[in-house]
Amino acid sequence: MNLLAIIGEALRALRLNRLRTGLTMLGMIIGVAAVVLMLSIGQGAQTTVNQAIASMGSNLFIVLPGATSSGAMRQSSGSAQTLTLGDAQAVTNLPSIKAVAPIITGTAQLNYGANNWSTVVTGVTPDYFKVRNWSTEDGEVFSDTDFRSAARVVVLGQVTAKNLFGDEDPTGKTIRIKKSPFLVTGVLAAKGQSLDGRDQDDSVFIPLTTGQRQIFGSQFPGTIRFMMVQGKSVEVMDEAESEINQLLRQRHRLAEGTDSDFTVRNMAALAAVATGAAKVMSLMLGAIASVSLLVGGIGIMNIMLVSVTERTREIGIRMAIGANRRAILTQFLLEALVICILGGLVGVALGIGGAWAVSRAADMAVVITLGMVGLAFLFASAVGIFFGFYPARKAAALRPVEALRYE
Amino acid sequence: MASVQPDSSAESLIRVENLCKTYSLDNGINGTVNSQVLYDVSLNINRGEFVAIMGHSGSGKSTLMNLLGCLDTPTSGHYWLAGRDVAALPENELARVRNHTIGFVFQGFNLLKRMTALDNVATPLLYAGVGRAESRRRALELLRQTGLGNFAAYQPNQLSGGQQQRVAISRALVNNPQLILADEPTGNLDTQTSGEIMAVFERLNREQGITIVLVTHENDIAAYAHRLVRLKDGRVVHDGGVTA
Numbered sequence: 001m002n003l004l005a006i007i008g009e010a011l012r013a014l015r016l017n018r019l020r021t022g023l024t025m026l027g028m029i030i031g032v033a034a035v036v037l038m039l040s041i042g043q044g045a046q047t048t049v050n051q052a053i054a055s056m057g058s059n060l061f062i063v064l065p066g067a068t069s070s071g072a073m074r075q076s077s078g079s080a081q082t083l084t085l086g087d088a089q090a091v092t093n094l095p096s097i098k099a100v101a102p103i104i105t106g107t108a109q110l111n112y113g114a115n116n117w118s119t120v121v122t123g124v125t126p127d128y129f130k131v132r133n134w135s136t137e138d139g140e141v142f143s144d145t146d147f148r149s150a151a152r153v154v155v156l157g158q159v160t161a162k163n164l165f166g167d168e169d170p171t172g173k174t175i176r177i178k179k180s181p182f183l184v185t186g187v188l189a190a191k192g193q194s195l196d197g198r199d200q201d202d203s204v205f206i207p208l209t210t211g212q213r214q215i216f217g218s219q220f221p222g223t224i225r226f227m228m229v230q231g232k233s234v235e236v237m238d239e240a241e242s243e244i245n246q247l248l249r250q251r252h253r254l255a256e257g258t259d260s261d262f263t264v265r266n267m268a269a270l271a272a273v274a275t276g277a278a279k280v281m282s283l284m285l286g287a288i289a290s291v292s293l294l295v296g297g298i299g300i301m302n303i304m305l306v307s308v309t310e311r312t313r314e315i316g317i318r319m320a321i322g323a324n325r326r327a328i329l330t331q332f333l334l335e336a337l338v339i340c341i342l343g344g345l346v347g348v349a350l351g352i353g354g355a356w357a358v359s360r361a362a363d364m365a366v367v368i369t370l371g372m373v374g375l376a377f378l379f380a381s382a383v384g385i386f387f388g389f390y391p392a393r394k395a396a397a398l399r400p401v402e403a404l405r406y407e
Numbered sequence: 408m409a410s411v412q413p414d415s416s417a418e419s420l421i422r423v424e425n426l427c428k429t430y431s432l433d434n435g436i437n438g439t440v441n442s443q444v445l446y447d448v449s450l451n452i453n454r455g456e457f458v459a460i461m462g463h464s465g466s467g468k469s470t471l472m473n474l475l476g477c478l479d480t481p482t483s484g485h486y487w488l489a490g491r492d493v494a495a496l497p498e499n500e501l502a503r504v505r506n507h508t509i510g511f512v513f514q515g516f517n518l519l520k521r522m523t524a525l526d527n528v529a530t531p532l533l534y535a536g537v538g539r540a541e542s543r544r545r546a547l548e549l550l551r552q553t554g555l556g557n558f559a560a561y562q563p564n565q566l567s568g569g570q571q572q573r574v575a576i577s578r579a580l581v582n583n584p585q586l587i588l589a590d591e592p593t594g595n596l597d598t599q600t601s602g603e604i605m606a607v608f609e610r611l612n613r614e615q616g617i618t619i620v621l622v623t624h625e626n627d628i629a630a631y632a633h634r635l636v637r638l639k640d641g642r643v644v645h646d647g648g649v650t651a
């Protein structure tokens with residue numbers, strides 16, 4: 001028995017039935033393409049989440065005004081104005097806390113020359129950039145002096161810089177925020193998407209003091225939107241959380257047993273939830289795609305069974321002239337395998353093409369790894385062997401006389 | 408001749424003793440029904456013989472040929488082929504025997520469809536493990552010998568019945584068998600073509616000493632053979648001269 005020759009026989013049989021071979025292969029192609037596509041979308045989502053988490057900064061809490069009650073919906077967090085700059089400064093002095101970044105935000109119209117752009121303006125302290133682990137790509141962030149003097153200075157995110165300045169270098173130029181002139185001290189490095197899907201590079205940062213006094217007006221003087229608090233290390237995060245709670249309750253004079261009028265959120269916990277969700281999503285996508293691969297495999301089994309019945313006489317002739325059971329089994333198994341491997345190749349190509357199209361059309365991150373392609377391919381071959389085996393064995397088990405007599 | 412021991416003389420190619428074949432059928436009405444088709448058939452065929460098997464339709468000729476060709480296994484009895492007890496061989500070994508020792512020629516030609524005459528003839532060599540180039544070379548040589556050198560690239564449905572049977576004979580010969588089993592090889596052919604095919608068998612037997620066993624219904628076909636075995640209802644009723 002000559003394996004090469006039997007491969008030749010298998011290919012010949014497949015060629016003789018081009019349409020049928022093609023249609024059977026289509027099941028495989030769609031299955032494999034779906035697996036590659038779904039895995040790449042899932043992996044892309046995971047990568048996006050991981051990048052967002054990495055861009056957040058480490059050991060972070062976010063302290064929001066307003067209570068979150070596990071019971072009835074009271075007042076959603078963030079809607080009240082209960083946190084002040086004083087609260088933030090007090091938190092800074094807690095033993096487990098490394099840094100605190102109080103934040104106010106609002107949207108405003110920006111102008112540079114004829115270009116205008118509307119975006120989120122964030123008022124921060126210089127510590128904000130340390131807490132977020134965010135450095136400039138060009139120029140500097142503003143200084144403590146700028147903060148204390150409420151100077152009209154601004155740091156631009158990448159996207160905003162691009163939209164206002166095009167190819168021009170923004171550092172040292174003056175833009176207008178709500179018509180007031182601001183000096184650009186620097187442009188931040190690219191940060192990408194945040195966990196909630198916002199483009200963090202479409203933003204500008206001004207000193208919090210400047211924002212309170214000059215841009216967002218006297219609506220809520222002295223209050224802040226929220227604060228980011230950085231713990232000293234991973235180990236002290238629990239302590240840090242209770243220190244913050246204790247201090248703020250004390251400062252807000254909350255009696256024992258009443259709800260807090262603020263919420264402390266551990267970002268690591270949030271990140272874990274997001275990572276978990278992304279994992280579940282990619283698992284689910286993979287599982288759904290696997291179903292189509294399974295259906296493709298059943299299609300192969302179906303066609304191979306029909307083929308064995310149709311070719312019973314041929315099998316009988318081959319046995320009469322000396323084919324043993326192994327040779328017959330090998331030929332039919334190879335026919336199924338060739339369908340899977342060719343289908344797998346086309347499917348992988350189609351899946352990669354599809355992933356590229358999705359990333360283009362839906363502006364979604366997709367990630368294709370060699371391992372993923374290998375897995376889809378391996379899976380396809382396994383399906384071929386698994387579903388090809390039964391018909392092949394059926395063919396090989398035929399008795400020569402009966403196969404020859406078959407009409 | 409009544410010995411149960413294998414005949415060790417180099418002369419004997421086929422030796423069967425008390426061969427029985429019973430088919431079990433489930434007719435769906437009264438369960439499994441056994442029907443015996445061959446009763447204690449004993450035969451000895453020496454190398455170089457040319458034997459015709461005759462008998463009424465249903466007398467068990469094809470059943471006997473299938474047993475002799477190792478396509479089927481007897482219900483009981485012994486079978487030595489070229490001195491080897493083949494009645495109890497496993498299927499893989501039987502496939503080897505069919506490939507190396509026996510060449511089949513069928514009434515319905517049994518060529519592989521949509522495959523050229525050349526590939527049809529070369530296929531047994533594929534299963535014998537012979538390389539492709541060598542297989543094709545030998546296949547072409549045999550097609551030439553049977554007068555089909557110009558038809559190597561034709562597919563069965565592009566050939567006449569006589570030509571198809573020549574392709575089948577070439578295929579039977581390609582692996583240098585010691586025995587050719589032909590079950591009504593001229594059954595689908597006209598008188599003239601039958602004569603041509605029989606001339607091929609006759610020459611193979613005479614020139615190459617290949618043992619030939621053929622089944623036929625026609626006396627003038629049987630006349631090519633040197634010995635006649637007649638079956639009746641699954642029993643050998645005559646074994647000897649052709650004019651019986």
Ligand SMILES: Nc1ncnc2c1ncn2[C@@H]1O[C@H](COP(=O)(O)OP(=O)(O)OP(=O)(O)O)[C@@H](O)[C@H]1O
Pocket residue numbers: 430431432442444462463464465466467468469470471
């Ligand atoms: N697979 C089978 N199952 C059951 N019975 C069978 C089977 N094959 C053959 N028979 C029976 O065995 C008997 C002999 O059949 P066989 O084919 O050997 O006859 P034959 O002598 O070759 O006839 P013909 O000259 O018509 O070819 C018949 O009665 C047939 O019905």
Ligand SMILES: [Mg+2]
Pocket residue numbers: 468469470590
């Ligand atoms: Mg018959």
